[in-house]
Amino acid sequence: MGRLQGRKEREPFVLEHASIATGDEKGTVQKDMSVLVSADGRIEQVCPTPLAYVPSGYHRINATGKFVAPGLINAHTHLFADGKPLSGGTDLSPRVVDAALKVVHSPAGRVLMDARIKGTVSTLLNSGVTTIRTLGDVGYEAVRLRDRIDADELTGPRMLAAGPLLAIPGGHGDPFIALSCSSPEEARRRTRENLDHGVNAIKVAATGGVTDATKLGEAGSPQMTEEEMAAVCDEAHEFGVLVAAHAQSPEGVKAALKAGVDTIEHGSVLDDEMIGLFLDNPRSLRGFSALDPTLSAGLPLVKISQQELGISDIVRGNSELVVDGMVKSAKQAHENGIAVGVGTDTGMTFVPQYGTWRELDYLVRYADFTPAQAFHAATQVNARNLGFDNVTGSVDTGKDADLIVLDEDPAKNIRTLADPKLVIVRGKPVWRPEVKHFEEIDRLLDSF
Ligand SMILES: [Zn+2]
Known part of the structure; x- marks a missing residue:
């Protein structure tokens, strides 16, 4: 390789x-x-x-x-895993969680993580992806790798690195790939903490997710409040940094758009107010918000048998709750002239680091894009969505x-x-x- x-x-x-x-x-x-x-x-x-x-x-x-x-641009990657099934849907005891966290954040754990993401980023590059955004890292390993690439020590893609995302306590990504916060002040402080560590992307969890949910119905259930997300956007935008929101229900998408996030990740069925906010979002950094439907992270979980996927009943059930909405929002966004980008959620179950091209294929087969429009989304549209269209x-x-x-x-x-x-x-x-x-x-x- x-x-x-x-x-x-x-x-x-x-x-x-x-x-x-x-x-x-x-x-x-x-x-x-x-x-x-x-x-x-x-x-x-x-x-x-x-x-x-x-x-x-x-x-x-x-x-x-x-x-x-x-070159392709992938707006939604996780570098810590390779795309084989993640064991989700199980409630871990606090003792097990504590022990695991100690290991990944130890000096040896950091060295291992640095080595691992060098491999996953290499796979992305070798599959034709020349720009990536990470949206949920274990620590600041993606920031370190980005700096080595930018310093020309390594050949790699241009990177926007988010570090850990921001979530409510026990919310999506917490504690393994998120920092938790439970008030607008704390959300602002956590944003600052990430920016101080050198991130050049920020992600918030507006709703629960599929992979790490411990209950049926958790995916899509509202988590961070509009006020908390607005505090994050204010702080990040002041430094010219774009904010992405994981959002898998109409309520979550609406709150995130109102808060001023710049990209919605995954998405859900859109109403007229949401469509209007995507096209003209006064609180966003550049006056509009974009959608990354990440169909690659959703479709396999409902199209392949549970046994072959190796996922729990909870992961399967939550997927069935949110994936239809993701597909519908991709279609609606395309029909209404919303900027639709390509992000795959690499590292999640059945999302290998080398499969960015599949997202384009899904946009064609499930969301009425022409192949040319899908390729446009992965290149020119994505460059603009991520603020790289000048380079x-x-x-x-x-x-x-x-x-x-x-x-x-x-x-x-x-x-x-x-x-x-x-x-x-x-x-x-x-x-x-x-x-x-x-x-x-x-x-x-x-x-x-
Ligand atoms: Zn993700």
């Missing part, structure tokens, strides 16, 4: 005779193009082949018959060279994204990208 590599001299290069899959909403392809990538990792020029002049020292790559496309998300002069080279046009055949031939991140090529597949999981995911 391709590993994150250490520092390497960047070599300027030019991809010649490529078809460019632009990632626009119509799926426009530009034929027989050249893409010049400078030594500082930027796209220097995009123009028809042959170039009038290729500067000396540029490595020439013949991309005849290949498609060059913007990534398209094959344009001046942007970072975050590119994938594919056998086919992803706006026609999404599955070609499962097997990129070359991944380039900030101008650094990952030759022969490769991931380790879980064949049994792939087989079950292919079955519906």
Whole structure:
């Protein structure tokens, strides 16, 4: 499997005779193009082949018959697990929880976690994902990795790292991947605590979740109040940091939107007021909120038999309560011109780190997107939703060279994204990208 590599001299290069899959909403392809990538990792020029002049020292790559496309962006990842079933739906005793927490937060635990997420991030990169946002980490391991990548010690995707999310005591993610708070003041303080640790994303739990619920009906039940989430948004927005909300019921989505969150994760059936708030949200950082439907985290839990999934009755029951709403909101958002992004909830049960392409496939099959629109969502729309549209998300002069080279046009055949031939991140090529597949999981995911 391709590993994150250490520092390497960047070599300027030019991809010649490529078809460019632009990632626009119509799926426009530009034929027989050249893409010049400078030594500082930027796209220097995009123009028809042959170039009038290729500067000396540029490595020439013949991309005849290949498609060059913007790298994928995954707006919702967890790096601590690989996508095999998580044991949810069981009530752990406080003693067991305490012992487990001591281990993961010990110096040795941190070293292990740092090593583990280096592996999961490598898988994401090797599967063509050049920008990620983590939304719920054990500690600040994603912040540490992001800093090493940004310092050019390692080759990896551009990262927004949230650290632990914020939740009510005993709420979604608490205590393993959340900090708890029970008043607006405390929510503000916890936000500050994360920002002081260097996070550049914030996540709140507006409702309960599926994976860690201990009761039927917990997924989607309202948790953080609008006032608490508004305090988080105020604090985060002051530092220019976007806020994501885990929300799996209409009440939760509405409270989070009113509080001013910038992205809703998962979603639920929308009414006119919510649709209006997505399109024009005065309390959000940029005046709008986006939806990340994360169908990848929901559909397998209701489409595959419980026995094959290896999940508890509680996880299955809660999935059945919320997944319909997720699918409906994705459709409604698409119909109403709401910005729909691609996030998969990697690391959750049956969401391998290499399966970002599946979310695009689900948007087509379950939410009425065209393949071109789904690819657009994973690139240009996601870049804008995450505030990166000036640096990534398209094959344009001046942007970072975050590119994938594919056998086919992803706006026609999404599955070609499962097997990129070359991944380039900030101008650094990952030759022969490769991931380790879980064949049994792939087989079950292919079955519906
Ligand atoms: Zn998540």
